[in-house]
Amino acid sequence: MENLLSSPKPIITLLTDFGSQDYFAAAMKGVILSINPAAQIVDITHEIARQDIHAAAFNLLATYKDFPANTIHVAVVDPGVGSIRQAVLIECAEQFFVGPDNGIFSWVCQREGNYHAIHLTNEKFFRHPVSATFHGRDIFAPVAAALSNGVAPEELGPSIENLIHLDSLRPKILSDGVIEASIIHIDRFGNCITNLTREILDDDLSHTTLVANGREITSFRKYFAEPAAEEQEVFCVIGSAGFLEIVAANCSAAAILNVRRGQTFSLISNQV
Amino acid sequence: MENLLSSPKPIITLLTDFGSQDYFAAAMKGVILSINPAAQIVDITHEIARQDIHAAAFNLLATYKDFPANTIHVAVVDPGVGSIRQAVLIECAEQFFVGPDNGIFSWVCQREGNYHAIHLTNEKFFRHPVSATFHGRDIFAPVAAALSNGVAPEELGPSIENLIHLDSLRPKILSDGVIEASIIHIDRFGNCITNLTREILDDDLSHTTLVANGREITSFRKYFAEPAAEEQEVFCVIGSAGFLEIVAANCSAAAILNVRRGQTFSLISNQV
Amino acid sequence: MENLLSSPKPIITLLTDFGSQDYFAAAMKGVILSINPAAQIVDITHEIARQDIHAAAFNLLATYKDFPANTIHVAVVDPGVGSIRQAVLIECAEQFFVGPDNGIFSWVCQREGNYHAIHLTNEKFFRHPVSATFHGRDIFAPVAAALSNGVAPEELGPSIENLIHLDSLRPKILSDGVIEASIIHIDRFGNCITNLTREILDDDLSHTTLVANGREITSFRKYFAEPAAEEQEVFCVIGSAGFLEIVAANCSAAAILNVRRGQTFSLISNQV
Numbered sequence: 001m002e003n004l005l006s007s008p009k010p011i012i013t014l015l016t017d018f019g020s021q022d023y024f025a026a027a028m029k030g031v032i033l034s035i036n037p038a039a040q041i042v043d044i045t046h047e048i049a050r051q052d053i054h055a056a057a058f059n060l061l062a063t064y065k066d067f068p069a070n071t072i073h074v075a076v077v078d079p080g081v082g083s084i085r086q087a088v089l090i091e092c093a094e095q096f097f098v099g100p101d102n103g104i105f106s107w108v109c110q111r112e113g114n115y116h117a118i119h120l121t122n123e124k125f126f127r128h129p130v131s132a133t134f135h136g137r138d139i140f141a142p143v144a145a146a147l148s149n150g151v152a153p154e155e156l157g158p159s160i161e162n163l164i165h166l167d168s169l170r171p172k173i174l175s176d177g178v179i180e181a182s183i184i185h186i187d188r189f190g191n192c193i194t195n196l197t198r199e200i201l202d203d204d205l206s207h208t209t210l211v212a213n214g215r216e217i218t219s220f221r222k223y224f225a226e227p228a229a230e231e232q233e234v235f236c237v238i239g240s241a242g243f244l245e246i247v248a249a250n251c252s253a254a255a256i257l258n259v260r261r262g263q264t265f266s267l268i269s270n271q272v
Numbered sequence: 273m274e275n276l277l278s279s280p281k282p283i284i285t286l287l288t289d290f291g292s293q294d295y296f297a298a299a300m301k302g303v304i305l306s307i308n309p310a311a312q313i314v315d316i317t318h319e320i321a322r323q324d325i326h327a328a329a330f331n332l333l334a335t336y337k338d339f340p341a342n343t344i345h346v347a348v349v350d351p352g353v354g355s356i357r358q359a360v361l362i363e364c365a366e367q368f369f370v371g372p373d374n375g376i377f378s379w380v381c382q383r384e385g386n387y388h389a390i391h392l393t394n395e396k397f398f399r400h401p402v403s404a405t406f407h408g409r410d411i412f413a414p415v416a417a418a419l420s421n422g423v424a425p426e427e428l429g430p431s432i433e434n435l436i437h438l439d440s441l442r443p444k445i446l447s448d449g450v451i452e453a454s455i456i457h458i459d460r461f462g463n464c465i466t467n468l469t470r471e472i473l474d475d476d477l478s479h480t481t482l483v484a485n486g487r488e489i490t491s492f493r494k495y496f497a498e499p500a501a502e503e504q505e506v507f508c509v510i511g512s513a514g515f516l517e518i519v520a521a522n523c524s525a526a527a528i529l530n531v532r533r534g535q536t537f538s539l540i541s542n543q544v
Numbered sequence: 545m546e547n548l549l550s551s552p553k554p555i556i557t558l559l560t561d562f563g564s565q566d567y568f569a570a571a572m573k574g575v576i577l578s579i580n581p582a583a584q585i586v587d588i589t590h591e592i593a594r595q596d597i598h599a600a601a602f603n604l605l606a607t608y609k610d611f612p613a614n615t616i617h618v619a620v621v622d623p624g625v626g627s628i629r630q631a632v633l634i635e636c637a638e639q640f641f642v643g644p645d646n647g648i649f650s651w652v653c654q655r656e657g658n659y660h661a662i663h664l665t666n667e668k669f670f671r672h673p674v675s676a677t678f679h680g681r682d683i684f685a686p687v688a689a690a691l692s693n694g695v696a697p698e699e700l701g702p703s704i705e706n707l708i709h710l711d712s713l714r715p716k717i718l719s720d721g722v723i724e725a726s727i728i729h730i731d732r733f734g735n736c737i738t739n740l741t742r743e744i745l746d747d748d749l750s751h752t753t754l755v756a757n758g759r760e761i762t763s764f765r766k767y768f769a770e771p772a773a774e775e776q777e778v779f780c781v782i783g784s785a786g787f788l789e790i791v792a793a794n795c796s797a798a799a800i801l802n803v804r805r806g807q808t809f810s811l812i813s814n815q816v
Contacts, residue, residue, distance in 0.1 A: 009309055023607040026588040030610030037553055044298040063295040066302030134784035240406035281581055316570040335567040338574030512678035
């Protein structure tokens, strides 16, 4: 693992389910700035639905590549706080990820393939006393700040393998040109983000059919704004996170299809 | 157009309708900081109602003057993303405005009178690939960051005239001391912000009547907190954005008067 | 009062009830950065319920200690804006607090004991014209920025005594081992934060009973996550703000007990 070059203005992002009404995110910022006054803190969001690790994992996956090398991402959606779940630092894609080992970083790791994890055990870098309920402030924020000050990852704890993983980002390629894919996120407009990327899709989708919950979708469009043939037509576009999305003009595709996150569907290539 | 002096810590503000739940605003910040790590990003708001260009224009109008010279304002409420609407940079009031040409900056331009616009065509300064749905991340954020790095506006594209304009900020002065004014914004408390400013109003309003939807208002007060004579009394104050507001103590003036944004009303001076 | 050493990157926090939809918080930031471009602004929250001074006081109390010395906290929950309430600067705990004198800082002052207050009267440091409705932008933000630039507190106005105080943070110790305590905050999950701290509590609480609204609670736990004996069991934990909290697993303790903020209850030690 490379050491973090001590940057003049290191970036630390925060991604939590703490909401914006309370002092929780601010406490993390105060702790960070007390340890490294030069840190530049960027909120990704604090509005992840409570304890929704998948939504946190998706939002991080959708944006980490927009940040420069050496950015430190602190993600705290942590239903197991105070229990035996591990606190981890992961180095991946020339960036750092700090938070609970509950799968929140696993989609980044899966996509990148190559990563290195540390079990955060060195209490010297924690805020004391460590509360039972707020490791965001007491463990993850101070560890991120220490890292941004140039502390070597090796000082923070031992290397570990076998992290917790969420379900796979990789679609299964079956026989006969059929791909079994899944819905990894449903956004607040009911758009269904799938685990299909441009790389895996044919350039020409005019002979492709997507089958979800028994319903066939054959419309693959370039823009949301292209006119829909009929009211409530469901179609597919490549969304801004780089994944194929199943959407419906001005209404919820998830509701129309009656699908949920994690659900699988088929993509069938009918080239003759 | 003056070049932006390369400031040690240039300010870039963000004003969008992206909400706070998703990674969208953070993606813009990541892109900006990747291009100019010294940029200082200030959120104006990400909670503009979806596709409400007028509300975005009003909020920008109400606060741009509080920022120092050379501030770069990025405003993305962009129903036409992916269509033929132009991406623009406007220099006005010694500040810069970057976003879609849909009227979002037109009230600032109208008030200031003097401005210069550039059509953003130089793809060298875009993030690639440019998505069809997220120009905030792929065009506006990287262009703003380039500008903050000292890139000259002329490098970003050709000058243009004939921007899109929202309805006028300027009340019409009719004969007989009558002014035809309009409601440019209704805030979440139902206060109706008008396009009347202190400069256009008489110092002495004791003989003035405001007529909206057939209802006469003759009470012009200095403070919200001055006691209202009766429950649900509607009265006028100069609000903090510098405009005359039609308000009602602890309730919605918009509901009482049954008015909407864009609606006109009369101000009649009865001096004898 | 010590002068603020002119820090290279002074921290100014903001805590308001302005919400996130409008330009209000951004206007304060613009004013601050116009006066001190090096200021580092941290939002504590802008989502305090409207005019809820107690909730603002609690959130500030829960997090100010996480910030470094010389941090300037600007808190604006200000139902009396435009009236005769005083604008104040308080130095306390090696930090600065700027806002209305309505009790918003009184819990910090009560806990710390030692503080010094200034009445902000020097209009030279205000933004002009001073509006009747937005002192956050016109008085508190520019004064905080001046302070962060190294202006001495003495230049801002005369010292004053006799600030407005909220109800006491200190529980009353009665005869017979009974403590009369109170609920100082109810969070959005219905957890009741009390004014009891670890210091005042016995190490061994196995013979202690908390009596609130006639209901007896004898369960004092270390973690939220410890299994509750029965559905809707109400129990106590030391929360992350350092106070004893009355909570219920996955439901609202406040609803179960039918208690409100400010309500008192008893803690009875039954040691034989």
